[in-house]
Amino acid sequence: MQALDIRPTTAADLPAITEIYEQAVRYGTATFELIPPDLAEMTRRFGVLTDGGFPYFTAAVEGRVVGYAYAGAYRPRPAYRFTVENSVYLEPATHRRGIGLRLLQRLIAECEARGYRQMIAVIGDSANAGSIGVHRKCGFQMIGTHPDVGFKFGRWLDTVMMQRALGDGGTTLPAA
Numbered sequence: 001m002q003a004l005d006i007r008p009t010t011a012a013d014l015p016a017i018t019e020i021y022e023q024a025v026r027y028g029t030a031t032f033e034l035i036p037p038d039l040a041e042m043t044r045r046f047g048v049l050t051d052g053g054f055p056y057f058t059a060a061v062e063g064r065v066v067g068y069a070y071a072g073a074y075r076p077r078p079a080y081r082f083t084v085e086n087s088v089y090l091e092p093a094t095h096r097r098g099i100g101l102r103l104l105q106r107l108i109a110e111c112e113a114r115g116y117r118q119m120i121a122v123i124g125d126s127a128n129a130g131s132i133g134v135h136r137k138c139g140f141q142m143i144g145t146h147p148d149v150g151f152k153f154g155r156w157l158d159t160v161m162m163q164r165a166l167g168d169g170g171t172t173l174p175a176a
Protein backbone atom coordinates (compact mmCIF):
# COMPACT_ATOMS: atom_id res chain seq x y z
CA MET A 1 0.00 0.00 0.00
CA GLN A 2 1.06 3.61 -0.59
CA ALA A 3 2.37 5.43 2.49
CA LEU A 4 -0.29 5.56 5.16
CA ASP A 5 -0.04 8.29 7.74
CA ILE A 6 -2.14 8.24 10.93
CA ARG A 7 -1.90 11.60 12.70
CA PRO A 8 -3.87 13.87 15.01
CA THR A 9 -6.66 15.59 13.11
CA THR A 10 -6.39 19.29 12.40
CA ALA A 11 -9.03 21.76 11.25
CA ALA A 12 -7.61 21.50 7.71
CA ASP A 13 -8.77 17.83 7.58
CA LEU A 14 -12.38 18.61 8.44
CA PRO A 15 -13.70 19.35 4.92
CA ALA A 16 -12.57 15.87 3.78
CA ILE A 17 -13.87 14.27 6.98
CA THR A 18 -17.22 16.00 6.48
CA GLU A 19 -17.43 14.48 2.98
CA ILE A 20 -16.55 11.00 4.20
CA TYR A 21 -19.20 11.18 6.90
CA GLU A 22 -21.74 12.63 4.45
CA GLN A 23 -21.43 9.48 2.32
CA ALA A 24 -21.85 7.29 5.41
CA VAL A 25 -25.00 9.19 6.44
CA ARG A 26 -26.53 9.23 2.95
CA TYR A 27 -25.81 5.66 1.91
CA GLY A 28 -24.80 3.61 4.96
CA THR A 29 -26.38 2.10 8.04
CA ALA A 30 -23.36 2.37 10.36
CA THR A 31 -24.63 5.76 11.53
CA PHE A 32 -28.22 6.43 12.48
CA GLU A 33 -28.00 10.09 11.50
CA LEU A 34 -30.34 10.88 8.61
CA ILE A 35 -29.19 14.37 7.57
CA PRO A 36 -25.46 14.87 6.94
CA PRO A 37 -23.97 17.51 9.24
CA ASP A 38 -22.25 20.35 7.39
CA LEU A 39 -18.68 21.54 7.87
CA ALA A 40 -19.69 24.05 10.55
CA GLU A 41 -21.38 21.34 12.58
CA MET A 42 -18.49 18.88 12.10
CA THR A 43 -16.12 21.64 13.21
CA ARG A 44 -18.26 22.28 16.29
CA ARG A 45 -18.27 18.54 17.14
CA PHE A 46 -14.50 18.34 16.63
CA GLY A 47 -14.03 21.25 19.05
CA VAL A 48 -16.26 19.69 21.69
CA LEU A 49 -14.32 16.42 21.51
CA THR A 50 -10.82 17.86 21.52
CA ASP A 51 -11.69 20.44 24.20
CA GLY A 52 -13.08 17.54 26.25
CA GLY A 53 -9.73 15.74 26.15
CA PHE A 54 -10.66 13.09 23.60
CA PRO A 55 -8.39 11.95 20.75
CA TYR A 56 -9.27 12.41 17.06
CA PHE A 57 -7.09 10.93 14.28
CA THR A 58 -6.90 11.28 10.51
CA ALA A 59 -5.71 8.60 8.09
CA ALA A 60 -4.04 9.98 4.97
CA VAL A 61 -2.61 8.13 1.97
CA GLU A 62 -0.12 10.11 -0.06
CA GLY A 63 -1.36 13.22 1.73
CA ARG A 64 -5.04 12.63 0.92
CA VAL A 65 -7.46 12.19 3.81
CA VAL A 66 -9.17 8.78 3.49
CA GLY A 67 -10.55 8.19 6.98
CA TYR A 68 -10.76 9.23 10.58
CA ALA A 69 -11.44 7.89 14.05
CA TYR A 70 -12.21 9.52 17.36
CA ALA A 71 -13.29 8.74 20.88
CA GLY A 72 -15.91 10.61 22.85
CA ALA A 73 -17.84 10.31 26.06
CA TYR A 74 -19.83 7.08 26.23
CA ARG A 75 -22.51 8.76 28.34
CA PRO A 76 -22.49 12.24 29.91
CA ARG A 77 -23.04 11.34 33.58
CA PRO A 78 -19.77 11.66 35.47
CA ALA A 79 -19.41 8.11 36.76
CA TYR A 80 -18.91 7.10 33.10
CA ARG A 81 -15.84 9.33 32.81
CA PHE A 82 -13.34 6.49 32.29
CA THR A 83 -15.40 4.95 29.47
CA VAL A 84 -15.28 6.14 25.87
CA GLU A 85 -17.25 5.34 22.75
CA ASN A 86 -15.33 5.15 19.50
CA SER A 87 -16.13 6.02 15.89
CA VAL A 88 -14.19 5.13 12.74
CA TYR A 89 -15.06 5.92 9.12
CA LEU A 90 -13.20 5.43 5.85
CA GLU A 91 -14.08 6.42 2.33
CA PRO A 92 -15.52 3.30 0.65
CA ALA A 93 -12.77 2.98 -1.98
CA THR A 94 -10.18 2.34 0.75
CA HIS A 95 -11.99 -0.37 2.70
CA ARG A 96 -10.28 -3.67 3.50
CA ARG A 97 -6.70 -2.46 3.17
CA GLY A 98 -5.92 -2.44 6.86
CA ILE A 99 -6.50 1.29 7.34
CA GLY A 100 -9.44 0.92 9.73
CA LEU A 101 -7.37 -1.49 11.82
CA ARG A 102 -4.45 0.94 12.02
CA LEU A 103 -6.73 3.85 12.94
CA LEU A 104 -8.46 1.88 15.66
CA GLN A 105 -5.18 0.56 17.08
CA ARG A 106 -3.84 4.12 17.28
CA LEU A 107 -7.04 5.34 18.93
CA ILE A 108 -6.93 2.53 21.50
CA ALA A 109 -3.28 3.25 22.36
CA GLU A 110 -3.98 6.97 22.77
CA CYS A 111 -7.05 6.36 24.94
CA GLU A 112 -4.97 4.03 27.13
CA ALA A 113 -2.28 6.71 27.42
CA ARG A 114 -4.93 9.23 28.49
CA GLY A 115 -6.15 6.94 31.27
CA TYR A 116 -9.47 5.72 29.89
CA ARG A 117 -10.40 2.19 31.01
CA GLN A 118 -13.12 0.90 28.69
CA MET A 119 -13.97 1.48 25.03
CA ILE A 120 -17.43 0.76 23.68
CA ALA A 121 -18.42 0.39 20.05
CA VAL A 122 -22.08 0.94 19.23
CA ILE A 123 -22.21 -0.52 15.73
CA GLY A 124 -25.11 0.41 13.52
CA ASP A 125 -26.61 -2.60 11.73
CA SER A 126 -25.86 -6.20 12.69
CA ALA A 127 -25.04 -6.78 8.99
CA ASN A 128 -22.02 -4.44 9.31
CA ALA A 129 -19.44 -7.23 9.00
CA GLY A 130 -16.60 -4.77 8.39
CA SER A 131 -17.11 -2.92 11.64
CA ILE A 132 -17.77 -6.03 13.71
CA GLY A 133 -14.69 -7.66 12.14
CA VAL A 134 -12.30 -4.78 12.72
CA HIS A 135 -13.44 -4.39 16.33
CA ARG A 136 -13.04 -8.12 16.98
CA LYS A 137 -9.55 -7.99 15.50
CA CYS A 138 -8.73 -5.16 17.93
CA GLY A 139 -9.74 -7.27 20.92
CA PHE A 140 -13.34 -6.14 21.43
CA GLN A 141 -15.75 -8.67 22.94
CA MET A 142 -19.29 -9.05 21.71
CA ILE A 143 -21.71 -7.76 24.36
CA GLY A 144 -24.94 -8.20 22.49
CA THR A 145 -27.48 -6.81 20.09
CA HIS A 146 -30.27 -4.30 20.55
CA PRO A 147 -32.73 -5.49 17.93
CA ASP A 148 -34.72 -3.09 15.76
CA VAL A 149 -33.82 0.12 17.61
CA GLY A 150 -33.17 2.16 14.46
CA PHE A 151 -35.28 2.88 11.37
CA LYS A 152 -33.48 4.04 8.22
CA PHE A 153 -33.96 3.43 4.50
CA GLY A 154 -37.39 1.95 5.21
CA ARG A 155 -36.22 -0.85 7.51
CA TRP A 156 -35.53 -1.62 11.13
CA LEU A 157 -31.88 -1.72 12.18
CA ASP A 158 -30.11 -3.33 15.12
CA THR A 159 -27.20 -1.94 17.06
CA VAL A 160 -24.38 -4.26 18.05
CA MET A 161 -22.55 -3.49 21.28
CA MET A 162 -18.87 -4.46 21.57
CA GLN A 163 -16.44 -3.56 24.34
CA ARG A 164 -12.72 -3.64 25.03
CA ALA A 165 -10.86 -2.98 28.27
CA LEU A 166 -8.14 -0.31 28.02
CA GLY A 167 -4.96 -0.58 30.06
CA ASP A 168 -5.77 -2.15 33.42
CA GLY A 169 -9.50 -2.04 32.67
CA GLY A 170 -11.38 -2.72 35.87
CA THR A 171 -8.57 -4.58 37.65
CA THR A 172 -7.12 -1.49 39.35
CA LEU A 173 -8.61 1.76 40.59
CA PRO A 174 -8.06 4.96 38.61
CA ALA A 175 -5.70 7.59 39.96
CA ALA A 176 -8.46 10.17 40.40
Ligand SMILES: CC(C)(COP(=O)(O)OP(=O)(O)OC[C@H]1O[C@@H](n2cnc3c(N)ncnc32)[C@H](O)[C@@H]1OP(=O)(O)O)[C@@H](O)C(=O)NCCC(=O)NCCS
Nearest residue numbers: 030088089090095096097098099100101129130131133134
Ligand atom coordinates in the same frame (compact mmCIF):
# COMPACT_ATOMS: atom_id res chain seq x y z
C1 LIG B 1 -15.52 -0.56 9.46
C2 LIG B 1 -14.31 0.02 8.75
C3 LIG B 1 -13.77 1.20 9.50
C4 LIG B 1 -13.24 -1.10 8.69
O1 LIG B 1 -12.06 -0.56 8.13
P1 LIG B 1 -11.24 -1.33 6.98
O2 LIG B 1 -10.02 -0.57 6.70
O3 LIG B 1 -12.18 -1.58 5.84
O4 LIG B 1 -10.90 -2.71 7.68
P2 LIG B 1 -9.46 -3.41 7.69
O5 LIG B 1 -8.99 -3.60 6.29
O6 LIG B 1 -8.56 -2.65 8.60
O7 LIG B 1 -9.82 -4.81 8.31
C5 LIG B 1 -9.25 -5.28 9.50
C6 LIG B 1 -9.91 -6.60 9.85
O8 LIG B 1 -11.31 -6.40 10.10
C7 LIG B 1 -12.04 -7.50 9.57
N1 LIG B 1 -12.86 -7.04 8.45
C8 LIG B 1 -12.77 -5.85 7.79
N2 LIG B 1 -13.74 -5.77 6.85
C9 LIG B 1 -14.44 -6.90 6.90
C10 LIG B 1 -15.57 -7.38 6.21
N3 LIG B 1 -16.16 -6.67 5.24
N4 LIG B 1 -16.06 -8.59 6.54
C11 LIG B 1 -15.50 -9.32 7.52
N5 LIG B 1 -14.40 -8.92 8.23
C12 LIG B 1 -13.90 -7.71 7.94
C13 LIG B 1 -11.02 -8.50 9.10
O9 LIG B 1 -10.66 -9.32 10.20
C14 LIG B 1 -9.88 -7.61 8.72
O10 LIG B 1 -8.62 -8.24 8.73
P3 LIG B 1 -8.16 -9.03 7.39
O11 LIG B 1 -8.36 -8.09 6.24
O12 LIG B 1 -6.72 -9.34 7.69
O13 LIG B 1 -9.04 -10.23 7.29
C15 LIG B 1 -14.65 0.44 7.28
O14 LIG B 1 -15.12 -0.69 6.60
C16 LIG B 1 -15.69 1.54 7.22
O15 LIG B 1 -15.38 2.70 7.24
N6 LIG B 1 -16.98 1.13 7.08
C17 LIG B 1 -18.08 2.08 6.96
C18 LIG B 1 -18.31 2.86 8.22
C19 LIG B 1 -18.44 2.00 9.43
O16 LIG B 1 -19.08 0.97 9.44
N7 LIG B 1 -17.79 2.46 10.51
C20 LIG B 1 -17.84 1.83 11.80
C21 LIG B 1 -18.85 2.54 12.63
S1 LIG B 1 -19.10 1.70 14.19
